[in-house]
Amino acid sequence: MNDIQVPMVDPGRAKQRHTISKLFRMACMLVAVQAVVILVILLSTIFFRGIDHLSWSFITGVHRDDNPDGSGLWPAIIGSIVICAICGLAALPIGIGTAIFLEEFKPKHWLLRVFHNLVQLNITNLAGVPSIVYGILGVTTFVYMFGLIESYEANKAPSIEFGARRYYQVRTAAKTFVWLPVEDKTIRLLEINDPIEAMYPNGQSFMLNVINRGDPKPDDAELLGQTVYRGSKGSIFSKHPWYYLRLPFHKSVLSAGLTLALVVLPIVIISSQEAIRAVPDTMRDAGLGLGCTRWQMVRTIILPASIPGIMTGAILAMSRAVGEAAPLLAVMGGIVSKRTGPENLMDNAAAMPITIYKWARDDNPGFWELSASAIIVLLCLLLTMNSFAILLRYWAEKKFTAN
Amino acid sequence: MRSSAVSKRNQAIVVALLIFCATISVATTLGIVTILFKESIGFFSRVNLSDFLLGTEWTIGRSKNPADYQYGIWPLISGTMRITFIAMLIAIPLGLITAVYLSEYAPRGVRAVLKPVLEILAGMPTVVLGYFAVVVITPTILEPIGFKPYNAMAAGIAVGILCLPLVSSLTEDALQAVPNSLREAAFGLGGTRFDSVVKIVVPAAMSGIVSAFLLAFARAIGETMIVALAAGAIPTFTIDPRGPSQTMTGFIVEVFQSEDVIPGTIAYYSIYAVAFTLFLLTFITTLFGQFIRRRYREAYE
Numbered sequence: 001m002n003d004i005q006v007p008m009v010d011p012g013r014a015k016q017r018h019t020i021s022k023l024f025r026m027a028c029m030l031v032a033v034q035a036v037v038i039l040v041i042l043l044s045t046i047f048f049r050g051i052d053h054l055s056w057s058f059i060t061g062v063h064r065d066d067n068p069d070g071s072g073l074w075p076a077i078i079g080s081i082v083i084c085a086i087c088g089l090a091a092l093p094i095g096i097g098t099a100i101f102l103e104e105f106k107p108k109h110w111l112l113r114v115f116h117n118l119v120q121l122n123i124t125n126l127a128g129v130p131s132i133v134y135g136i137l138g139v140t141t142f143v144y145m146f147g148l149i150e151s152y153e154a155n156k157a158p159s160i161e162f163g164a165r166r167y168y169q170v171r172t173a174a175k176t177f178v179w180l181p182v183e184d185k186t187i188r189l190l191e192i193n194d195p196i197e198a199m200y201p202n203g204q205s206f207m208l209n210v211i212n213r214g215d216p217k218p219d220d221a222e223l224l225g226q227t228v229y230r231g232s233k234g235s236i237f238s239k240h241p242w243y244y245l246r247l248p249f250h251k252s253v254l255s256a257g258l259t260l261a262l263v264v265l266p267i268v269i270i271s272s273q274e275a276i277r278a279v280p281d282t283m284r285d286a287g288l289g290l291g292c293t294r295w296q297m298v299r300t301i302i303l304p305a306s307i308p309g310i311m312t313g314a315i316l317a318m319s320r321a322v323g324e325a326a327p328l329l330a331v332m333g334g335i336v337s338k339r340t341g342p343e344n345l346m347d348n349a350a351a352m353p354i355t356i357y358k359w360a361r362d363d364n365p366g367f368w369e370l371s372a373s374a375i376i377v378l379l380c381l382l383l384t385m386n387s388f389a390i391l392l393r394y395w396a397e398k399k400f401t402a403n
Numbered sequence: 404m405r406s407s408a409v410s411k412r413n414q415a416i417v418v419a420l421l422i423f424c425a426t427i428s429v430a431t432t433l434g435i436v437t438i439l440f441k442e443s444i445g446f447f448s449r450v451n452l453s454d455f456l457l458g459t460e461w462t463i464g465r466s467k468n469p470a471d472y473q474y475g476i477w478p479l480i481s482g483t484m485r486i487t488f489i490a491m492l493i494a495i496p497l498g499l500i501t502a503v504y505l506s507e508y509a510p511r512g513v514r515a516v517l518k519p520v521l522e523i524l525a526g527m528p529t530v531v532l533g534y535f536a537v538v539v540i541t542p543t544i545l546e547p548i549g550f551k552p553y554n555a556m557a558a559g560i561a562v563g564i565l566c567l568p569l570v571s572s573l574t575e576d577a578l579q580a581v582p583n584s585l586r587e588a589a590f591g592l593g594g595t596r597f598d599s600v601v602k603i604v605v606p607a608a609m610s611g612i613v614s615a616f617l618l619a620f621a622r623a624i625g626e627t628m629i630v631a632l633a634a635g636a637i638p639t640f641t642i643d644p645r646g647p648s649q650t651m652t653g654f655i656v657e658v659f660q661s662e663d664v665i666p667g668t669i670a671y672y673s674i675y676a677v678a679f680t681l682f683l684l685t686f687i688t689t690l691f692g693q694f695i696r697r698r699y700r701e702a703y704e
Contacts, residue, residue, distance in 0.1 A: 128626025
């Protein structure tokens, strides 16, 4: 009986090993919970700092340099939304298009195949480029356009522009202003000596009545409003509709939106690719089997099936764009004191992340708490966007598992 | 024209449009590389490359006379590395262990809380974390133990918080890619959970884990708003985390927001030289991470 040597497992050692395993599990859990602790501390400190100033007048007000209590966030909210909209309009079609190309149109020609692989490799690398580098790209490309076009200077009409309407503004004898059309925009001041056609700011036109200084004024109130003294000068000003464009784009919301579009483009592409890849191959085969061209198949089968997934990714990309500050600082500079949102595409704007940054760095400590209030507004916006994305994802998952 | 001919023509138009879309992403990379390279040449035609690479003083914009400027990149690199090092000290252990817990241990309920929390942290705008660093971390934790109001430590901690979700989600993907048969083999040999995790799963996923670390490293190097808010604006060449420090990204932002950047001035060109250095560092790190993942990936079929 004693001849057979059975290797004995030391029960004490086995127990010890199980204890180690249990302790390790506990330790892992304690460390993992730190993420929750960090988030709770982060959100609660910001909440308690910012809640005092959070009011309707804060949301609808504008920044005031020396008065933190009376300052508000409205121009920044509008600015952020406009920039984000431009960013979405640029990034989503391009990003989704690239994703369709990468997933559904794998080319056969060797040259295109090289291009295909290059694009795929490139996107992975682009996602790792710091956003401030995109900011520099935006400054060089959109703001200065490589210096190829004469840069825009104050009090000088830009050489290439579109959509601006110029008028000379003249004061009438009734001390109101009327506008005259501009024929040569290089003439900055127009002297009026003869009756010419003019218009009211509402667009209604009339013949200007010119009288000499010292002549009796007309009694009729309407005629008085159409009368100017001989030798009055009209100075040029321009009205810019929202679609006003000039080259280069300078420090404008358009530059900012396009730069952000480049920042989020890799995110849009990667998430759209995943959404398209999630469509089962059987659906592709069914479409092609019915005699569709690839594009018909993509348009009628792949896109409808993957659109919830694509939209989820798109919303997440947009929420990244809303919170992004570094490229905006590079492209537009640190603007806080705007009274309104951007008036046209070439206008600059305040934006929420920039305002948060500038307020947090302000010498006046009153602005520090205001910065926290602005963070609360920004986080609420992000929360709304993300819950929408989560709902979409939930809906999309249900749709596919039902099949 | 027959309808099939029309649809063929439509398809050709669409494919051309799609190729155009795809070209934009390539053009972005090319644009970044050419712009940074071209304008850096403008910088190095004014400044000696050796002064830039070997100098330990960076004083652009710090004295009235541009002739007194010193162009040594090392203070900026040391600032970046100080903050990145602190961030990695936080993000790597926390992220790795969180990933191990999520992948190997976490019951459904815990997972349902932990995953969204990490996603929220990952989506947090960096300017918010910067605010947290300068308004909460520095005054409540660091100033009482002798740190300056602007210091590398607070910025490093905040960047660490930023990188934590990145490390944990990429590492978790790597751990999940390890097939269950390996874990079962460990249990079959009498191993405990601890044995299977530490001796089997983590080593098997090592290439993915290292590439996750490298991506987080690249992210930390490129982080801008946190350092612009919390680290101060003085380039210092030291390893002391208690004082202010300026990173490469911090310098770029400082120049952009302090004055109008006039093309042609030395401050303008210096942005590009610094950005080029930054881009090279992050690009090489990202490429290296991809290389490691591909080269050392254990493929289990």
